[in-house]
Amino acid sequence: MAMTIHVDIVSAEGAIHSGLAEMVYAPAVMGELGIAPRHTPLVTQLKAGEVRVDEGDGKEMLHFFVSGGILEVQPHVVTILADTAIRAADLDEAAALEAKRRAEDALAGQQADFEHAKAQAELAEAAAQLRAIDKLRKTHG
Amino acid sequence: MAGAKEIRTKIASIKNTQKITSAMEMVAAAKMRKAQERKEATAPYAAKMKNVISHLSHAHPEYKHSFMIEREVKRVGYIVISSDRGLCGGLNNNLFRQLAREIKAQQESGVEVEFCTIGKKALGFFRRYGGRVMAEVTQLGDAARIEDLIGVVKVMLDAYENGKIDRIYIAYNQFVNTMTQNPTVEQLVPIAGEAEEELKHHWDYIYEPESKEVLDGLLTRYIESLAYQGVVENGACEQSARMVAMKSASDNAGELIDELQLIYNKARQAAITQEISEIVSGAAAV
Numbered sequence: 031m032a033m034t035i036h037v038d039i040v041s042a043e044g045a046i047h048s049g050l051a052e053m054v055y056a057p058a059v060m061g062e063l064g065i066a067p068r069h070t071p072l073v074t075q076l077k078a079g080e081v082r083v084d085e086g087d088g089k090e091m092l093h094f095f096v097s098g099g100i101l102e103v104q105p106h107v108v109t110i111l112a113d114t115a116i117r118a119a120d121l122d123e124a125a126a127l128e129a130k131r132r133a134e135d136a137l138a139g140q141q142a143d144f145e146h147a148k149a150q151a152e153l154a155e156a157a158a159q160l161r162a163i164d165k166l167r168k169t170h171g
Numbered sequence: 172m173a174g175a176k177e178i179r180t181k182i183a184s185i186k187n188t189q190k191i192t193s194a195m196e197m198v199a200a201a202k203m204r205k206a207q208e209r210k211e212a213t214a215p216y217a218a219k220m221k222n223v224i225s226h227l228s229h230a231h232p233e234y235k236h237s238f239m240i241e242r243e244v245k246r247v248g249y250i251v252i253s254s255d256r257g258l259c260g261g262l263n264n265n266l267f268r269q270l271a272r273e274i275k276a277q278q279e280s281g282v283e284v285e286f287c288t289i290g291k292k293a294l295g296f297f298r299r300y301g302g303r304v305m306a307e308v309t310q311l312g313d314a315a316r317i318e319d320l321i322g323v324v325k326v327m328l329d330a331y332e333n334g335k336i337d338r339i340y341i342a343y344n345q346f347v348n349t350m351t352q353n354p355t356v357e358q359l360v361p362i363a364g365e366a367e368e369e370l371k372h373h374w375d376y377i378y379e380p381e382s383k384e385v386l387d388g389l390l391t392r393y394i395e396s397l398a399y400q401g402v403v404e405n406g407a408c409e410q411s412a413r414m415v416a417m418k419s420a421s422d423n424a425g426e427l428i429d430e431l432q433l434i435y436n437k438a439r440q441a442a443i444t445q446e447i448s449e450i451v452s453g454a455a456a457v
Contacts, residue, residue, distance in 0.1 A: 040219055042317045042396045044212030060379050073227070074379035075388055100389055102223045102376075109219050111392065114317060125322030126329065129287075129306035136294055137304055144284065144302035146275050152299075153268045160261050167423060 032086055035067040039081065039094055041112040046094060052086035054108050056101050063101070065108055072103040081110060175442065178435040182428055189424035195258070196417035202313055203349070203410035209314065210346065210403045217400060220393045224362075227386055230375045234382065237332060238390045241361050246283040248305070248327050248336040249274075250359065252343035252401050253293035254409040255309055260416035262344060262408060263292040266354040270342050273356055274302075285336060287323045289402060305330065315402045317395060324395050331360055343401040344408035350415060352408040359397060362390070 034050040054065045057079030065072075076099045083092040098113040228239070251270065253263045277284050288294045288307040297304050306326040311319050330336045339360040345353040378385050 038215075038219065040216045042213060042216045042392075042399050043209075045215045058379060070377060071375065072377045072379065073223070073382075073385050073389075075385060100223070100385065100392070102226075104226075109223065111216065111220055111223070111389075113392070117321075122321055122325050125318075126306070126325040127322075129308055129322035129326055132309075133288070133294075133304045133307040136307060137298055144274055144278075144297070145300045146271060146278070149267070149271050149296070149300040150275075153264055153271060156264045157261065157268070160264075167419065 033067040036107045037083055039110045039112055041114045043114055051083045053084040055082040065103055069103050074101050076101055175435060175438050178431055182431045185424050185427050189421055192417045192420040196414055196421060199410045199414035199417060203414055206407035206410050210407050213400050213403055217396050220396060224389060224393060236386055236390055238360050239362055242337050244282055244337045246336045247277060247338045248285045248330060250287045250327060250341045250398060251293040252405045253290035255291045258416060259409050259413040262352060262412040266342060266344055267296050269354040269356060287327050289323060317399045320395060320398050324398050341398060341401050343405045346404050346407045349411045352412055359394060
């Protein structure tokens with residue numbers, strides 16, 4: 031069998047692929063990369079595109095779509111940390127602004143400082159209620 | 172037969188409630204299993220990422236990203252993760268209680284606090300008690316996606332980079348097992364300097380593009396993935412807490428029904444006895 035390198039493709043929401051390959055192709059920001067076994071250590075950002083894994087032995091090429099991410103090559107392992115979301119500086123910015131705006135909307139006309147005493151009192155009350163329910167349950171059960 | 176009809180209606184209504192709670196229990200049990208699987212699925216990403224980051228910081232000890240530098244703390248940010256829905260026992264309240272204690276300690280030492288909330292209950296909490304909420308996201312649903320969190324995390328990270336806040340914490344429920352959930356407040360940024368294990372093989376990378384840019388992207392994603400893990404873990408906690416709460420609600424309803432049934436039977440019997448004695452005494456009088 032020809033030389034192989036281990037490939038792991040993971041995203042934040044789960045592992046996508048793990049196995050040996052003869053060649054891995056990935057869409058790096060500077061251009062498409064082909065990684066063969068014994069590639070020198072490398073870290074690069076990926077852009078949206080297709081990651082292809084050639085397992086050799088006449089097996090069919092595996093295709094994975096990534097919307098970006100980071101590719102790391104260690105001497106014997108290729109790790110692709112795939113994004114599941116489409117990322118771009120302005121998109122992220124828009125998401126941040128949206129999150130801020132929602133908070134402002136939700137809390138309009140609201141005093142700024144955290145009222146510790148009030149929170150503590152009501153939380154204690156809720157805890158006491160839960161305890162009372164528990165006790166009731168025990169005496170009845 | 173005074174009251175018998177009322178008791179019967181009451182029993183019927185409690186039975187209806189019991190049906191609802193036991194249905195909710197089963198739904199929560201099914202969702203819990205999925206939530207746990209989701210939680211386990213997030214582990215490899217964070218682990219791999221940590222691996223890469225520790226390699227990078229070894230390869231470039233001279234370049235310290237701002238996310239790795241401790242500085243004097245004047246103002247801190249909390250990312251508070253809660254559930255969207257209630258009926259899950261003391262889950263959210265326990266977390267808020269822990270958080271309130273921490274906030275108090277911070278305020279007493281003269282540190283200001285700001286918040287970002289994830290989930291409706293956390294937002295409601297700060298709406299009631301005040302507190303500067305910089306950003307929020309709700310309605311993540313059962314299968315939260317990482318893109319829903321990007322905005323909230325970015326608001327915090329931007330504030331950190333601009334020097335508005337000097338430390339970021341994350342508050343969520345840690346899943347221990349079905350019966351136990353631990354309210355947890357952890358430091359997120361600066362990335363806690365864990366004892367970095369000695370790396371046997373040590374190499375430098377080729378960076379494409381600049382190492383700084385790559386590390387930036389990597390650290391942002393790492394922090395997002397930690398926040399995401401918190402959300403997923405809190406989701407598993409929510410479902411198991413709800414399952415337990417609904418189970419005890421169904422049990423309680425069952426007990427109530429038994430009690431009421433007994434009262435109903437007694438009332439019925441008393442009414443019959445009374446009727447008989449009335450008839451007998453009526454016949455005797457004739």
